[in-house]
Amino acid sequence: xxxxxxxxxxxxxxxxLPGLLLYAVFVLSPYAQAFYLSLTxxxxxxxxxxxxxxxxxxxxxxxxxxxxxxxxxxLMLLVVPLATxxxxxxxxxxxxxxxRRGSTGLAGIRGGEFYKIAYxxxxxxxxxxxxxxxxxxxxxxxxxxxGFLRAVGLDALAHAWLGDPALALSAVMAVLVWSxxxxxxxxxxxxxxxxxxxxxxxxVLDGAGRLxxxxxxxxxxxxxxxQVAFVYLGVLALDGFAVVxxxxxxxxxxxxxxxxxxxxxxxxxFTYGKFGYAAAMGVTLFFLTLAFAVIALRASRRERxxxx
Amino acid sequence: MDPSSTPVVRRxxxxxxxRAATIGLAAPVLTGxxxxxxxxxxxxxxxxTSADNPLGVPEKAPLEVVVFKGGYGDxxxxxxxxxxxxxxxxxxxxxxxxxxxxxxxQPRFVADTPPDVVDNTGAGRLDLATxxxxxKLTDLTELLDAPSLHDPTRKVRDTLLPGVVEDxxxxxxxxxxxxxxxxxxxxxxKPQFDRHGWTYPSTWDGMLALCAEIKKAGIxxxxxxGKYPEYLNDPLLTMAAKAGGPDLVKAVDNLQPGAWKQQPLxxxxxxxxxxxxxxxxxxxxxxxxxxxxxxxxxxxxxAIIPCGSWLEAEQKGVTxxxxxxxxxxxxxxxxxxxxxxxxxxxxxxxxxxxxxxAKNPRGGLEFLRILFSQPAARRFAELNSxxxxxxxxxxxxxVSSGLGSVRAAVAAAxxxxxxxxxxxxxxxxxxxxxxxxxxxxxxxxxxxxWADRIQRAADALARDTTVAKxxx
Numbered sequence: 001x002x003x004x005x006x007x008x009x010x011x012x013x014x015x016x017l018p019g020l021l022l023y024a025v026f027v028l029s030p031y032a033q034a035f036y037l038s039l040t041x042x043x044x045x046x047x048x049x050x051x052x053x054x055x056x057x058x059x060x061x062x063x064x065x066x067x068x069x070x071x072x073x074x075l076m077l078l079v080v081p082l083a084t085x086x087x088x089x090x091x092x093x094x095x096x097x098x099x100r101r102g103s104t105g106l107a108g109i110r111g112g113e114f115y116k117i118a119y120x121x122x123x124x125x126x127x128x129x130x131x132x133x134x135x136x137x138x139x140x141x142x143x144x145x146x147g148f149l150r151a152v153g154l155d156a157l158a159h160a161w162l163g164d165p166a167l168a169l170s171a172v173m174a175v176l177v178w179s180x181x182x183x184x185x186x187x188x189x190x191x192x193x194x195x196x197x198x199x200x201x202x203x204v205l206d207g208a209g210r211l212x213x214x215x216x217x218x219x220x221x222x223x224x225x226x227q228v229a230f231v232y233l234g235v236l237a238l239d240g241f242a243v244v245x246x247x248x249x250x251x252x253x254x255x256x257x258x259x260x261x262x263x264x265x266x267x268x269x270f271t272y273g274k275f276g277y278a279a280a281m282g283v284t285l286f287f288l289t290l291a292f293a294v295i296a297l298r299a300s301r302r303e304r305x306x307x308x
Numbered sequence: 309m310d311p312s313s314t315p316v317v318r319r320x321x322x323x324x325x326x327r328a329a330t331i332g333l334a335a336p337v338l339t340g341x342x343x344x345x346x347x348x349x350x351x352x353x354x355x356x357t358s359a360d361n362p363l364g365v366p367e368k369a370p371l372e373v374v375v376f377k378g379g380y381g382d383x384x385x386x387x388x389x390x391x392x393x394x395x396x397x398x399x400x401x402x403x404x405x406x407x408x409x410x411x412x413x414q415p416r417f418v419a420d421t422p423p424d425v426v427d428n429t430g431a432g433r434l435d436l437a438t439x440x441x442x443x444k445l446t447d448l449t450e451l452l453d454a455p456s457l458h459d460p461t462r463k464v465r466d467t468l469l470p471g472v473v474e475d476x477x478x479x480x481x482x483x484x485x486x487x488x489x490x491x492x493x494x495x496x497x498k499p500q501f502d503r504h505g506w507t508y509p510s511t512w513d514g515m516l517a518l519c520a521e522i523k524k525a526g527i528x529x530x531x532x533x534g535k536y537p538e539y540l541n542d543p544l545l546t547m548a549a550k551a552g553g554p555d556l557v558k559a560v561d562n563l564q565p566g567a568w569k570q571q572p573l574x575x576x577x578x579x580x581x582x583x584x585x586x587x588x589x590x591x592x593x594x595x596x597x598x599x600x601x602x603x604x605x606x607x608x609x610x611a612i613i614p615c616g617s618w619l620e621a622e623q624k625g626v627t628x629x630x631x632x633x634x635x636x637x638x639x640x641x642x643x644x645x646x647x648x649x650x651x652x653x654x655x656x657x658x659x660x661x662x663x664x665x666a667k668n669p670r671g672g673l674e675f676l677r678i679l680f681s682q683p684a685a686r687r688f689a690e691l692n693s694x695x696x697x698x699x700x701x702x703x704x705x706x707v708s709s710g711l712g713s714v715r716a717a718v719a720a721a722x723x724x725x726x727x728x729x730x731x732x733x734x735x736x737x738x739x740x741x742x743x744x745x746x747x748x749x750x751x752x753x754x755x756x757x758w759a760d761r762i763q764r765a766a767d768a769l770a771r772d773t774t775v776a777k778x779x780x
Contacts, residue, residue, distance in 0.1 A: 267739075
């Protein structure tokens with residue numbers, strides 16, 4: 001018996017260690033090296049590296065563009081997860097319970113499966129492609145959006161969406177929400193399907209309206225999913241690099257209006273040849289993301305609702 | 309044509325995507341090399357020099373050439389490599405035509421195992437100033453003083469167009485030699501102008517009068533590549549340089565206090581702001597990419613667009629037949645100008661360099677001597693309808709309307725060409741200028757505010773002790 005147990009551990013170690021080793025080499029060690037690089041003035045082409053201590057981080061505080069990047073990422077962190085989750089919940093609820101009320105309670109909308117696929121579709125496109133597509137939509141003269149506004153007589157609302165500092169960030173955030181909402185709708189939908197019908201029927205029998213059912217019963221039952229979605233979307237909002245790089249003036253403009261940390265990092269490293277400084281931005285982003293994840297998970301902790 | 313591959317010195321990175329996500333990985337992986345780089349010195353093999361082999365190329369040494377394969381392809385380089393193999397039959401040439409020069413060569417520079425010749429061009433190129441500061445490049449003076457291949461009575465340096473040697477000079481030494489010659493100006497379609505009876509003006513007042521006429525005809529007078537406001541900088545800075553002369557350009561490049569507040573710069577900024585103020589810019593231009601703006605211009609929605617001489621090649625696929633574009637010099641601001649109307653903002657690009665730790669640096673220099681000879685340059689011009697930086701390389705060639713106008717403009721400018729260096733020296737300042745000009749063209753800042761904010765950026769840069777400074 002003891003020998004067998006011994007063998008089991010050897011087997012487990014043999015199965016896990018190679019993976020752990022790969023993880024250490026390709027994930028942990030690069031992180032460690034990025035931390036080291038952020039304390040240097042490495043140019044990216046030289047073998048010589050000068051240690052500069054926390055100087056790179058001190059410079060970040062005076063970097064006007066980096067500060068607007070922080071502000072923009074912060075704003076995206078507030079808006080993108082919230083908008084995506086609310087929309088996702090709403091759409092999922094419509095698909096699952098939006099139909100005519102049957103005798104047994106709540107019913108799904110007709111063609112629900114079709115909507116799920118339609119909304120999920122953007123998820124299949126890579127973000128740069130999404131960005132290119134939306135660039136056409138936002139085209140000031142031939143774009144779909146302005147074309148629509150002009151067609152319905154709202155000429156005054158037509159704008160150079162990506163060229164106006166007041167609108168560019170919102171335009172970018174809308175694209176991020178558009179591209180991710182389908183996935184979360186499907187995720188929430190799947191979770192909703194696992195809610196026992198009798199719970200819902202009981203709510204209906206008690207005379208709960210649709211909104212009350214959604215708020216009081218359905219959302220609490222899939223809170224775990226919402227929490228996970230929030231963390232994922234937060235990480236997405238802290239990035240935003242691809243969309244901004246492809247879509248906006250500058251890129252990152254107009255006048256830094258859509259600057260994000262990832263973009264500044266990329267520019268510092270590959271355009272300015274300041275890899276040390278770029279690494280400092282990367283390390284900052286790492287801690288911001290980590291802090292966000294911890295806070296989000298703690299703040300949204302709730303008592304688990306046990307079914308059955 | 310693939311827009312990002314057009315070899316322009318200062319084209320922004322616009323299509324490289326999603327790398328921020330991986331840089332956390334990529335940069336540190338390279339660190340392995342940072343600390344691992346050996347101090348093994350380069351074996352700069354050389355053989356006896358002779359009239360036939362003035363640079364002392366070791367005849368059997370292999371040569372490795374890495375070329376940016378962008379809008380110009382790499383056939384012209386392969387052609388030059390064949391000439392090299394003819395001269396040195398026992399040498400083998402290893403050719404690589406690639407697109408992301410920086411990505412491919414950065415680790416090799418770090419590890420001190422670079423190729424012998426590099427065409428450091430394209431959106432992903434390595435920053436020249438950074439390479440020089442890290443002492444990674446060979447001084448090309450010896451090549452410039454060697455006899456030219458097609459005319460041994462002249463030195464290589466004397467066969468190049470004005471400004472080419474200066475363009476590759478940093479800290480008094482020449483580190484790169486640019487193969488193509490770019491002039492910047494304003495473009496229009498000659499048949500369109502003829503049809504409406506418009507004449508291209510030589511002064512800014514004339515330009516405003518013309519714009520009024522164009523607008524009356526129901527066409528937007530100007531458009532510009534709003535997503536990359538640097539395109540609109542070019543006419544602005546050109547006007548300022550013509551009015552203020554070489555001293556103004558020098559003051560700007562040398563980060564002199566108050567340089568951006570010189571009157572000609574303010575006047576030029578006012579001129580550009582006026583285009584916007586009078587509604588002479590195609591509406592929405594500020595949100596257009598370079599391809600979108602240029603397409604609108606090619607479709608006749610706007611009459612004039614600022615751009616460099618690569619425009620014709622870049623628009624090849626979308627220009628309607630009979631459009632016959634021409635490039636003209638930027639009008640002058642006024643009577644007090646220090647340079648004539650024909651003066652051009654011109655610079656060379658497609659930057660060739662020989663790494664300091666190359667295995668066969670003599671061969672690298674010799675390859676450049678071949679490439680910068682008239683037959684090789686002429687072949688390039690034939691293949692790409694672009695002006696090479698070798699003087700007279702297109703003489704006698706029948707060329708297209710656009711290239712013809714560029715050739716004529718360069719000839720008319722003569723020695724009156726100038727270029728700003730701050731873009732290559734101080735990339736962050738270039739970004740500050742681009743941002744400010746973008747705001748100027750949308751009238752969100754006044755010319756005075758435009759000058760103020762750029763001056764602040766320039767002053768901050770001048771104070772920054774971590775940035776290597778250059779003077780001219």
